[in-house]
Amino acid sequence: MSIHEKIDYVEFPAKDIERVKSFFTKVFNWEFTDYGPEYCAFKNAGLSGGFFKADLVTETKLGSALIVFYSKELEATEEKIINSGGRIEKAIFSFPGGRRFHFCDPNGNEYAVWSDIDSA
Numbered sequence: 001m002s003i004h005e006k007i008d009y010v011e012f013p014a015k016d017i018e019r020v021k022s023f024f025t026k027v028f029n030w031e032f033t034d035y036g037p038e039y040c041a042f043k044n045a046g047l048s049g050g051f052f053k054a055d056l057v058t059e060t061k062l063g064s065a066l067i068v069f070y071s072k073e074l075e076a077t078e079e080k081i082i083n084s085g086g087r088i089e090k091a092i093f094s095f096p097g098g099r100r101f102h103f104c105d106p107n108g109n110e111y112a113v114w115s116d117i118d119s120a
Contacts, residue, residue: 013054
C-alpha cells in the first residue's frame with residue numbers, strides 16, 4: 001500500500017538492463033519484473049523502483065541524488081560489488097556515525113553503502 005505524500009518509487013537509467021538485473025540480483029538479492037525490453041521493476045530493495053533504458057547515468061558530481069544502502073558487513077558487501085561487476089568510486093572512509101564507500105553499478109550509476117559497525 002502506498003503512503004500518501006511519501007516517497008514510493010524510484011527509477012534509474014540503465015544502458016544494459018539485463019546486466020543491471022544480474023548485478024543487483026547477485027549483490028543485493030533484488031527481484032525483477034520485466035515490462036518490455038526497455039523497462040524492469042525491482043522489489044526486495046527496501047523501496048520499490050525500476051530501471052529504464054537510457055544512455056544516461058546518475059552521479060553525484062553531476063548533481064544526482066545519492067541512494068545509500070546499509071550493510072552490517074561493509075567489506076563483504078564491497079567484495080560482492082567488485083565480484084559482480086561493480087566499480088568502487090570512493091574507497092571506504094569514516095564519517096561521523098560510521099563508515100561508507102561509493103560504487104557504480106555496471107551501467108555507471110553511483111550509489112553508496114554505509115555501516116555504523118566497526119570493521120572486525
